[in-house]
Amino acid sequence: MKVGILALQGDFEAHARVLERLGVGWSYVKRAEDLGGIDALILPGGESTTFLKFLEGNGFAEAVRQLPAQGKPLFGTCAGAILLAREVTHPPQPSLALVDVTIERNAYGRQMQSAVRRGRCALKGDPMEMVFIRAPVIRRVGSGVRVLGECEGLPVCVEQDNCLLATFHPELTRDTTLHEHFLCLAGKP
Ligand code: GLN
Secondary structure, eight states: OEEEEEOSSSSHHHHHHHHHHTTOEEEEEOSGGGGTTOSEEEEOSSOHHHHHHHHSSTTHHHHHHTTGGGTOOEEEETHHHHHHEEEEETTTOOOOOOEEEEEETTTTOSGGGOEEEEEEETTOSSOEEEEESSOOEEEEEOTTOEEEEEETTEEEEEEETTEEEESSOGGGSSOOHHHHHHHHHTTOO
16 A cells, blocks of 8 residues: 655655554655555645645646545645635635535634644544644534544544545644544555
């Protein structure tokens, strides 16, 4: 199995380190042609507006959007989650629209309101450490979407079909629960 990591900008290296710890092959994806040999794709944290600029043109965004239908799961963290959401607000911006949620960008406030919080994850017994950095907030969850994680009364991790979305940064803690779950979605035995 090989997991692609969108490596246009942001904290893609942190995801690579997690996959190494889990003993899974990975490769960076910088252009549409790099999507060929991968079984799943991670969209990291960073700046979603910057990702959109890189993805536009050359059919790159559309090629990413087609992956779940080809049985290749997507995992978006923070800015990556913004890319996956059906509707983006504050301000509105285009997205891949693969997960039926409405997400509000920078909803906790400015950089000063970035924080490590503890939340609940349905995949884990103990509380989960969650790193929020200029994070978005999920304001609406569609009926086909499963909430996997909550923090301070808000949904922070959801999945729909083979798309997984977290508004925080699981790649910045030692907790590999969500990456392991993602690899299961991708068919890792
Ligand atoms: N605030 C960023 C955005 O709107 C996301 C920040 C992050 O990925 N840590 O795209």
